Amino acid sequence: MDAILALPWFDFTVSGLVLGSIYALMAVGLALIFGVANLINFAHGAVFTVGAYIGWTCAVALGLPLWASVLLVALGGAAVGALIEVIAIRPLNRQSRIAPLLATIGVGLILDQTVHMIFGANPRPLPVAMPAWRLTIGSGSVGPIDITIFVTGVIAAAVLYGFLFHTKLGMAVRATAQDDDAAKQMGVNIHAVNMAVFAIASALGAIAGLLVGIYYNAIDPNTSFQIMLKGMVAIVIGGMANVPGAIGGGLILGLIESYGIALFGASYRNLFAFSVLLVMLLVKPNGIFARGRERQAEPMTGTFVTQSKPIRLPGWLLVLAVIVAALVPFAGKPYVTQVMTNALLYALAGISLTLIAGTVGLISIGHAALLAIGAYASALLTIAGLPVAIGLVVAAAVTALVGTALAYPAFRLRGHYVAIGTLAIGEIVALVILNWTSVTNGSLGVYGIPPLEIFGIDFFSTTPAYWLVLGLVVVFALLQTRLLSSHLGRTWRAIREDTVAAETYGVSSNYYKGLAFGFAGFTAGLAGAITAHQFSYINFDTFNLLTSVLLLTIVILGGLGNVAGAILAAILVAGLPEVFRALAEYRMLFYGVALLLLIRFRPQGLLGSG
Amino acid sequence: MTFPVLTRRALAGLALAGALAAALPAGAETSGDSVTIGVSGPLTGPQAQYGELWKQGFDLALKKINADGGIDGQPLQYVFEDSQNDPRQSIAIAQKFISDPSIVVEVGDFSSTASMAASPLYQRGGLVQFGFTNSHPDFTKTGDYMWSSSISQSQEQQVMADYAVNRLGLKKIAVLHLNTDWGTTAKNIFIEEAKQRGAEVVATEGYLPDEKDFRATLTRIKAANPDGILLESYYSDGALVVRQIRELGIDLPIVAVGSVYSPDFLKIAGDAANGVHTVAYFTPVSPRPEVQTFIKDFTTAYSKEPNNFNAMAYDTMNILAAVMRQYGTTREDIKSGLGQISGISSVLFPKVSFDPEIRRVMGLEPTDLIVENGQFQLYQ
Numbered sequence: 002m003d004a005i006l007a008l009p010w011f012d013f014t015v016s017g018l019v020l021g022s023i024y025a026l027m028a029v030g031l032a033l034i035f036g037v038a039n040l041i042n043f044a045h046g047a048v049f050t051v052g053a054y055i056g057w058t059c060a061v062a063l064g065l066p067l068w069a070s071v072l073l074v075a076l077g078g079a080a081v082g083a084l085i086e087v088i089a090i091r092p093l094n095r096q097s098r099i100a101p102l103l104a105t106i107g108v109g110l111i112l113d114q115t116v117h118m119i120f121g122a123n124p125r126p127l128p129v130a131m132p133a134w135r136l137t138i139g140s141g142s143v144g145p146i147d148i149t150i151f152v153t154g155v156i157a158a159a160v161l162y163g164f165l166f167h168t169k170l171g172m173a174v175r176a177t178a179q180d181d182d183a184a185k186q187m188g189v190n191i192h193a194v195n196m197a198v199f200a201i202a203s204a205l206g207a208i209a210g211l212l213v214g215i216y217y218n219a220i221d222p223n224t225s226f227q228i229m230l231k232g233m234v235a236i237v238i239g240g241m242a243n244v245p246g247a248i249g250g251g252l253i254l255g256l257i258e259s260y261g262i263a264l265f266g267a268s269y270r271n272l273f274a275f276s277v278l279l280v281m282l283l284v285k286p287n288g289i290f291a292r293g294r295e296r297q298a299e300p301m302t303g304t305f306v307t308q309s310k311p312i313r314l315p316g317w318l319l320v321l322a323v324i325v326a327a328l329v330p331f332a333g334k335p336y337v338t339q340v341m342t343n344a345l346l347y348a349l350a351g352i353s354l355t356l357i358a359g360t361v362g363l364i365s366i367g368h369a370a371l372l373a374i375g376a377y378a379s380a381l382l383t384i385a386g387l388p389v390a391i392g393l394v395v396a397a398a399v400t401a402l403v404g405t406a407l408a409y410p411a412f413r414l415r416g417h418y419v420a421i422g423t424l425a426i427g428e429i430v431a432l433v434i435l436n437w438t439s440v441t442n443g444s445l446g447v448y449g450i451p452p453l454e455i456f457g458i459d460f461f462s463t464t465p466a467y468w469l470v471l472g473l474v475v476v477f478a479l480l481q482t483r484l485l486s487s488h489l490g491r492t493w494r495a496i497r498e499d500t501v502a503a504e505t506y507g508v509s510s511n512y513y514k515g516l517a518f519g520f521a522g523f524t525a526g527l528a529g530a531i532t533a534h535q536f537s538y539i540n541f542d543t544f545n546l547l548t549s550v551l552l553l554t555i556v557i558l559g560g561l562g563n564v565a566g567a568i569l570a571a572i573l574v575a576g577l578p579e580v581f582r583a584l585a586e587y588r589m590l591f592y593g594v595a596l597l598l599l600i601r602f603r604p605q606g607l608l609g610s611g
Numbered sequence: 612m613t614f615p616v617l618t619r620r621a622l623a624g625l626a627l628a629g630a631l632a633a634a635l636p637a638g639a640e641t642s643g644d645s646v647t648i649g650v651s652g653p654l655t656g657p658q659a660q661y662g663e664l665w666k667q668g669f670d671l672a673l674k675k676i677n678a679d680g681g682i683d684g685q686p687l688q689y690v691f692e693d694s695q696n697d698p699r700q701s702i703a704i705a706q707k708f709i710s711d712p713s714i715v716v717e718v719g720d721f722s723s724t725a726s727m728a729a730s731p732l733y734q735r736g737g738l739v740q741f742g743f744t745n746s747h748p749d750f751t752k753t754g755d756y757m758w759s760s761s762i763s764q765s766q767e768q769q770v771m772a773d774y775a776v777n778r779l780g781l782k783k784i785a786v787l788h789l790n791t792d793w794g795t796t797a798k799n800i801f802i803e804e805a806k807q808r809g810a811e812v813v814a815t816e817g818y819l820p821d822e823k824d825f826r827a828t829l830t831r832i833k834a835a836n837p838d839g840i841l842l843e844s845y846y847s848d849g850a851l852v853v854r855q856i857r858e859l860g861i862d863l864p865i866v867a868v869g870s871v872y873s874p875d876f877l878k879i880a881g882d883a884a885n886g887v888h889t890v891a892y893f894t895p896v897s898p899r900p901e902v903q904t905f906i907k908d909f910t911t912a913y914s915k916e917p918n919n920f921n922a923m924a925y926d927t928m929n930i931l932a933a934v935m936r937q938y939g940t941t942r943e944d945i946k947s948g949l950g951q952i953s954g955i956s957s958v959l960f961p962k963v964s965f966d967p968e969i970r971r972v973m974g975l976e977p978t979d980l981i982v983e984n985g986q987f988q989l990y991q
Contacts, residue, residue: 009834012859016826023824114655122660124847126878140833141826141859217823217851219879223657227821259827267828268790268817336707343699435790444795444817446724448749452731461731463706536698536728537753540792543698543724579703588655588693 005264011139013263014256019143021255022151023216026209027232028239028247029158030202036165036242037178037198041417043105044085045206046229047112052078052207053127053220054116060129060211067129071208078207079200081112086199091192092601099364100600102420103557106550107600109225110593117222118590124221127214146216153212157205158248165244174198178242226546230428233421234278240288249290272432275425282422283410309605311563319565326471330464338467340579341572342535345470346528348571351555352477352564353524358553359562359610360485361517362497363411364420367427368525369548370407375400375526376533376544377434377441380450383534390455393530400526405518412514415500427549435541446540453534461534470531477524478564484520485564485611493517554596560606569607646682646940648689648931649708651719651729656695657821661721661744661920666691668924671905671912676928682935687928690714696721698728705729709736715935716741716945718927723747723792730757739946743927744920747792751970758949758965760923760930760972762892764796767869770890770977771841772804775866778979778990779888781839783813785832787825787852788843790817797843797868813837820848825855833861842867846918850879857883864888869977873918877985888990890977892959893922896989897978905958926957 027049034042055077059070089104135142165171176184177191185191213228214220231254236243239250254274261273285291330338354368379396383389407430411422434441441447452461453469460469484490495503496510504510533539555574559566599606650669654662669689677686692708694701701720708714709732716739720726726742727750733740734754742750743760746767751757775781784805788794795817802812814835816828829852832840840856840863842849849871856865865887872891877884891897895906895916905925909917917925931945933955938948953964962974981990 007834009830012830012833013827016830019826020824117655117659122658122663123875124660124879125875126881128878128881135858137860141830144858213823218854218881219823219847219851221847223821224823259830262827262831266816266831267822267825268819270822270827271819335710336703339703339706343703444790445792448727448752462735532699535702536724537731538698538724538727538749540724588695 008263012141013259015138015141017256017259018252019147020258021252022154023213024231024235024254025248025251026150026154027228028235028251029154029244030206031232032236032242032244032247033161033198033202035236037174037195038090040101041233043229044109044112045232046225047109048078048081048203048206049210049228050116050222050225051081051112052210053214054120056211056214057127057220074207074211075204079204082199082203083196086196096604100604104597104600107593107596110589113222113225114590114593122222124219126218127220128218129215150212150216154248158245161244234274237278237281238289240290243288243290246288246290268436272429275428278425279422282414282418286418309609311560311609311611314565323475330467335463338463340576342467342470344572344575345474346532347555347575348474348568349477349528350525350552351567351571352481353521354552355556355562355564355567356481356517356521358556360493361514365423366420366549366553367423368552369544370427370430371400371404371522371525372529373430373434373544374403375529376539379530380447380533380539383451389451389453389534393527396530397523397526401519401522404522405515408518412511431541446538448538450533450537474568478568481564558599558606560608561610563606563608563611566606566608643685645686645688646715647713649714649717650689650691651694651701651704651717652721653696654693658696658721664920665924667913668921669928671909672925672928676932682932682940687932694720694725696725698725701725701729702732705732709738715940715942716931723750726750738942743923748796756946758970760927762975763971764800766975768797768800768804771801771868772808774888774890774979775839775841776805776808776810779864782810783838784810784841785814785835785837786812786841787816790819794843823851825852826859829856829859829861839864844871846871846873846876850876853880853887854883870919874916884982887982889980891980892977893919894978894980901956902958922958926959929957930963
C-alpha cells in the first residue's frame with residue numbers, strides 16, 4: 002500500500018491529462034457527427050491522418066508558416082468531410098441502419114490507402130518550430146504544443162456548444178438530429194446541415210492530426226484506427242452526442258490509462274481503455290455526464306438487416322458446386338488449393354458470423370476473438386498432449402462456452418452499441434492473451450503446434466487439409482440451414498425484428514441469443530483451431546481487428562443471415578485479391594471501394610439477406 | 612539486351628529499368644534463363660514500409676550482381692509477393708513458390724508469425740526459407756530448410772549488456788521493450804546477461820508497436836529510480852520514446868538496441884537523440900570498403916542514406932548470389948551451400964558463415980556508437 006501511495010501520482014495525472022487532451026480533440030469531432038448523423042464515423046481516424054499529411058505538405062514541403070498550415074489543413078479536412086457526407090452518407094439515407102457505419106469503414110480504408118500511396122509507409126518527422134520554453138510541472142514539463150492541443154479542444158467544444166444551442170443554424174442541426182423528416186418539413190435543408198457538420202468535425206479532426214503530429218514530431222499513415230478507437234471510447238464515456246462531454250471523456254480516458262499504467266504497467270493500457278468502454282456501455286450508456294437516470298432511446302434500435310427476399314439456389318446447383326469444389330486439388334495447382342482452403346476457413350467463420358449478425362441481428366466487430374479462443378485452446382491442449390482430433394472438438398466447445406459467456410453482457414445492448422461492445426470484447430480477448438503470459442506465452446506466441454491429423458490420418462498436406470475444411474463447411478452449412486428453417490430460426494428472426502414483441506410472446510431472448518452464440522462459437526472455434534494447426538505458430542495478433550472487419554465484409558457481401566451467401570462471399574473476398582496479385586499495392590483500396598459500392602448499390606448482399 | 616530485374620511488380624521496376632539500361636556495361640550482359648528468388652513480404656498493410664526498404668536493398672544488389680554477369684551468365688531476379696505480413700497469405704505464397712520450379716530459394720517473411728506459419732510448408736516442400744529479419748529464437752527450429760542471416764538475439768543482447776554494464780558502468784537498468792516476440796525475447800535475454808555482469812534490471816515495461824504516447828510509462832520507469840534506460844525498440848517507436856524521455860526531464864543515459872540505427876531515428880527524435888548510445892553492425896563510420904561502396908551506391912540510386920533494413924536486404928541478395936555462384940542453383944545446392952559457405956564479406960558481417968547446427972549467421976562485429984550533434988559517431 003505504501004508503495005502505491007509513494008508513486009508520483011501528480012506526474013501520472015499530468016501525463017494522463019496531456020494524453021487525454023489528444024483523445025478529447027478526436028472525440029469532439031466524433032461526438033458532433035454522432036449527434037447529427039447517429040453514426041460513429043469510422044473514417045474520422047483517416048481524416049486525422051489526412052490532416053497530418055496535408056500539414057506536412059504545407060509546413061515542411063512548402064515551408065508555409067504555421068498559421069497558414071493550420072488554415073489549409075482545416076480547409077482540406079473540411080473538404081474531405083464534406084466529400085464523406087456526399088459520397089458515403091447522403092445516398093444511404095433510406096438504407097438499413099448499419100449501412101452508413103460500414104460505408105465510413107470503407108471510406109477510411111480508401112483515405113488511408115491514398116495517403117499511403119502518395120507519401121509511402123515510413124513514418125516521417127514533422128518539424129515545426131515551436132517556442133522553446135517549457136513549463137515545469139511536478140518533475141516533468143509541458144511545452145507549448147501540449148497546451149495548444151488542450152486549448153484547441155476546449156475552445157472547439159465551447160464554440161460548438163455555443164453554436165449548437167445559441168444560433169439558428171445550431172437549432173437546425175439539433176432538429177435534424179432529432180427527427181430529420183420533421184426538420185425537413187420545417188424548411189431545414191438537412192443535406193446542407195449534415196454536410197456542414199461533417200465539414201466542421203473533419204476540419205477539427207484534421208487539425209488534431211497536424212497538432213498531434215507536431216507534438217510527437219512524427220506522422221505515420223497507420224495511426225488512423227488506433228486513434229479513432231480511443232476517440233470512440235472517449236465519446237462513450239462522455240455521452241455519445243455530448244460535445245462538451247467529449248472533452249471530459251477524453252481527459253478521463255487519458256487519466257484511466259495513465260493510472261492503469263501506474264498500477265499495472267504499460268502493456269495493460271488498452272485493456273483498461275476497452276474494459277471501461279464495455280462497463281460504460283452496460284452501466285451508463287448515456288455517458289457519465291447524462292442528467293438523471295432515464296435511459297434515452299438508444300440510437301439505431303431496430304434491425305440492421307436490409308429487407309429482401311433471399312435468392313434460393315436450386316439444390317442441383319449446390320450439389321454441383323460442392324462437386325466442383327471437391328475437384329479443385331486435381332487442377333494440380335497447390336497454390337490455388339491453399340488459397341481455397343483459406344477461403345473456406347473464412348467461409349466457416351463467415352457461416353458463424355452470419356448467424357449472429359444476420360439471423361439474430363447482433364452486428365459483431367469482434368468475431369476474430371472467437372477464432373483466437375479456438376486457436377489458442379486447441380494449440381495449448383494439443384501441445385499438452387491431447388490428440389489433435391480431440392483438441393479440435395474440445396477447443397470448439399470451449400469457444401462456444403467462453404464466447405457465449407463473454408458476449409452475455411452484450412445481449413442487452415442493441416443497435417450501434419452491440420457493434421462497439423463486441424469490438425471492445427474482441428480487443429479485450431486479444432489483450433488478455435497478450436498479458437496472460439503464464440498460459441498463453443504472451444507476446445512470444447505459441448510455437449510448435451502439432452500439424453493437422455485425425456487419428457493418425459494426415460490432414461496437414463495441402464489436398465487432405467482442403468478436403469477436411471470443405472467437408473466441415475458443407476456439414477456446418479447444412480446444419481445451420483436446417484436450424485434456420487426450424488422453430489429456432491423463426492425465434493431468432495423474431496428476436497431480431499422486435500425483441501420486445503418476442504419477449505411479450507414468452508420468448509426468453511437471452512436464452513435464444515445464448516443458443517445462437519453457442520452454435521456460432523462452436524463453428525468459429527473450429528475454424529480458429531484448424532487455422533492454428535495449419536500455421537503451427539500463432540500469437541495474439543494472428544486474429545485481429547482486421548480479421549473481424551474482413552469477416553463482417555464477407556457476411557454483408559453474401560447477404561446477412563444467408564449461409565450460402567457467406568460461403569460465396571468468402572471465396573470472392575479471399576480469392577479475388579489473389580487473382581489480382583499484380584495489383585498488390587492497391588488491395589486495401591480495392592477492399593474499401595468494393596465495400597462502399599456494395600453498400601451503396603446492393604446492400605442486401607449478393608444472395609439477399611434472410 | 613535483356614533487362615535483368617523483371618519483377619512482376621513492373622511498375623516500380625520501370626523507373627529503375629531506365630537507370631539500369633543506361634548503367635549496364637555492354638560487356639557484362641547476362642543471357643539465358645534467369646534464376647529466380649521468391650520473396651514473401653509486406654508491400655501493403657501496417658508493415659509496408661519494411662517491404663519498401665527491402666526492395667531498395669534487393670534492387671541495388673541485383674543491379675550489381677547482374678552487371679557482374681549474374682549467376683554464371685544467368686541473370687538473377689526476384690519475384691516479390693505481397694503477404695501483408697499476414698500468415699494466411701504467407702502460407703498461400705509458400706504453396707505458390709514451392710510448386711513453381713523456377714523458384715530456387717525463398718526469402719522472408721517479415722515477422723515471425725508470417726514466416727513461421729509458412730516454415731512447415733517450406734520444410735516439406737524442400738525449399739530453403741531464408742529469413743533475414745527473423746531473430747525469433749524458434750525460427751530456424753522447424754527444420755533444416757530454415758536459415759537466417761538475422762543476428763541472433765542471444766548474440767545481440769550480449770553486445771548490449773557489454774555496452775551498458777561493462778562500458779557505461781550502469782548498475783540499475785530500466786528496460787523499455789516492444790511487446791512483440793522480438794522485443795520480449797530481447798528483454799528476457801538482456802536481463803540474464805545484465806545479471807551475469809553484476810547489474811540489476813529494476814523495471815521492465817512493454818509497449819505495443821502502434822503506441823505513440825509513453826509519458827505515463829516513463830513516469831513509472833522514473834519512479835523505479837534507475838541509473839540508465841535500455842530500449843529494445845525499432846527506430847520509429849524508439850525515436851518517440853527518446854523524445855518523451857527528454858521532455859519529461861529524465862536525464863539518464865539511454866542505450867538503444869541496434870535496430871534504432873537509422874537516419875529516420877535521428878530525424879524524428881531531433882535534438883533528444885543526442886547522447887543516445889547504440890551499436891551498429893552496419894554503420895557508415897565503418898572504414899570497410901564494402902560498407903563505403905554500399906553507402907555510395909545507395910545514396911546515388913535513391914538520394915537518401917540507407918538504413919539497417921536496406922543493408923540487410925542488400926546483404927541477403929549478395930549472400931544468396933555468392934552461394935549460387937559457388938555451389939549451384941538448384942534448391943538442394945543452395946541448402947547445402949549455405950552450410951558450407953564461409954568468409955565472404957558483406958555489409959553487416961566482415962566474414963559471413965552460418966552455424967550448420969542452428970543455421971544462423973556467425974561473425975558478428977558490433978561498433979559502439981553515440982549520437983552527437985544529430986549524427987551517429989564512434990563512441991570513444
